Amino acid sequence: MIPVVGYEGRKVAVLGLGRSGISAARSLVAGGAEALCWDDSVEARDRAAAEGFTIHDLTRAGAFDSVACLVVSPGIPHLYPEPNRVIAAAWEAGVPVDNDIGLFFRSLGQGDWMDHDTPPRVIAVTGSNGKSTTAALIHHIFSEVGVPSQLAGNIGRGVLDIEPPHDGEVIVLELSSYQTDLARSLTPDVAVFTNLSPDHLDRHGGMGGYFAAKRRLFAEGGPDRCVIGVDEPEGRYLANQLVEGLEDSRLIRISAGQKLVHGWSVFARKGFLSEWRKGRQSVSIDLRAMDGLPGAHNHQNACAAYSAARALNLGPRQIETALASFKGLPHRSQLVGEKDGVRFVNDSKATNVDAAAKALQAFPRIRWIAGGLGKDGGISDLAPHLGAVAKAYLIGFSARDFALQLGDTPYEICETMEVAVAKAAAEAEAGDTVLLAPAAASFDQYPNFEKRGEDFTAQVEALL
Template identity: 75%
Template sequence: MIPVQGFEGRVVAVLGLGRSGLSAARALREGGAVALCWDDNPAAREAAAAEGFELRELARAGGFDGVDRLVVSPGIPHLYPAPNAVVAAAWDAGVPVDNDIGLFFRSLGQGEWDMFDTPPRVVAVTGSNGKSTTSALIHHILTSSGRDSQLAGNIGRGVLDIDPPGDGGVVVLELSSYQTDLARALTPDVAVFTNLSPDHLDRHGGMGGYFAAKRRLFSEGGPDRCVIGVDEAEGRYLANQMSEGAADDRVIRVSSGTKLSGPGWDVFARKGFLTEWRKGRQVASIDLRQVRGLPGAHNHQNACAAYAAARALGVAPRVVEAAFMSFEGLPHRSQIVAEAGGVAYVNDSKATNVDAALKALQAFPKVRWICGGLMKEGGLGGLAPGFPNVVKAYVIGREAAGFALGLPGVEAEVCTDMETAVTRAIAEAQPGEVVLLAPAAASFDQYDNFEQRGDDFAAKVRAGLGG
């Protein structure tokens, strides 16, 4: 645990008692603060009370009397589409609002760091798609190379649950826009921006607010090194903002599909090969085509970002390459769950938006595509470049018929439920094809989360294949 620093003997309110909220309350108490807790869910309140935390309904009159800080869990809106009532009450009471990420950066440095030969480092990864894979891959590279590394944030453990890093240790954080938007302290040593595509727009008041939340990791944090995907205009803008010139190698530009060159530091993937280019010459190259855990151009972008972050930490190219080969990928992200009769079955349930689903479709030449769910804003038009790879679509979800109408030119069968879709896909799949779950939609119409949806797909595939 990272004890929260700076609030000894003071009262801090914690709103939302899920994983991050309850860990924040524990870390506050460990650091000598008094944590007042609240959650609208009675079961969450009971769990906090069982650990000895005092409960207070913060939205009531006088709820913030004596409170020095409010810590808000990431799932709770603080501005758009409307401020949570407790957050608004904190504003009115003049109480600063923060989250566990801000507490983490505020509290990370310990007195014993003065005795370390190599100070600990923090790598923070944000972006729309690929954050989890990139973060896990960086962590895998570091541990494979013998470095002490911990993975936390939006993946793995809560940021305040990890152990204080030791001499030369690295903390790898995946940070969502919800987390970067509110944190009052953001000071990573290496900051990574993967890409940007429309997502969570209601929560950020539009695309500009969404990008602004991501950008805070760089503009507020002042990282020593920035790894920035430049395949979208926002990434090119951010790289330009963080750089003092073309030769400024504090910014490592990353691309999947575009050759980058110049006097600075670039990492790009083209035709299945990753290339590192620095100071006007090629430094290293890796053949990604045989890396089983990183299929497709979108994963090659993840590989470039992870490679660049590892190089910024001093890991040698051949060490990174060896780690790539042993990386098995993450559940629900281009995860091969079965192979039978020349057909691969791939779970990409995390592809909850159009951009992620498009990248999954483009990773495989012949796809039997299981898609559908709770559609997001913006429609399905962005999927069109992937349609040539689709042999047939099997549409699930309560709005399956409407979803199918948004796939012009694609043979689509309305299946509604996962069992029907998987059964039909198994029956019709031919050798050399891929049965791919890439929903391009949220899961909440039929499942609690994308993990549950992916697990159901994997279970139905194994049952359908006889084991």
């Protein structure tokens, strides 16, 4: 646990008592603060009370009297589509609003931090797609080469739940736009921006607000070194703002398709990762046989992770060996099994069109399981990426809407995962990939994308 500093003997309100909220309350108490906890859910309040926390109704008048700060869980909107009433009341009372990420960066460098011979360093990863795999891959690389590492944030443990870092340790954080948008302190040593595509637009008031939330990690965090994906205009804009010129070594540009030969750059083309510095190629790594990193989107993740490791002075061949041993993450291009030349791949995390497009480009012939709770615009933007789809098997609430947007691609309305997997497996031929890449949220049939992926995995394992 990381004790929160700066609030000793003071009252700090905590709104939202899920994983991050309870973690923040524990760390506040460990740092000498009094945590005043509130959640709209009676069950959540009861769990907090059973743990000994003070339950304090933040919706009543005068609730913020003598309160030094309000700590908000990431799922609670603070601006769009409209501010939560408790957050609005905190603003009115002049109480600063923060989240667990802000508390983490505020507290991490205190205490015995400077007593380390090699101070621990923080790598923070954000972006629309690939940030979980990139963060996990960075953690894997450092662990494989013998450098102590912890993984936290939007993946793994809450940031305040990690152990106080050891000498020379690397802390890898995956940070969502919900987390970067509100944190009052953002000071990573290395910051990574993977890419940007439309997502969470209602929460951020549109694409500009969504990008602005990501940008805060770089513009306000002041990292020593930045790794920026430049395949979208926003990435190129961000890269341009952060440095004085092409040769500024504080920036590593990455791409999943462009050849980048200026400054310090890392890109992947035709399955090979290349590193260029000062106009010359210095490294080439063959990614094609790495089963844990299939497809161009995972090659971009490899470029981002490779660059972050290089930013902290790991050697190219050390990184290459670690990349080859990475097995991938559950629900993200996860190879579940293979039978009679047919591969079964679980990419349940492909909850939006951009992520699904990347999955559809990763395999030569696909039996595509898609559907769920569709997002604005449906899947019409996937039309250019359906060439490898032999047939679509549609499930969930948006199955019929998706069917209307498939053009000439064969499809079948299956409704449930069980039916879709059985149909796809029965019709698949050697060389096919049965791919779950829903292009939709899971909440019509499952509590989250993990449960959806677990159902797919269970159905496949039963067949195998």
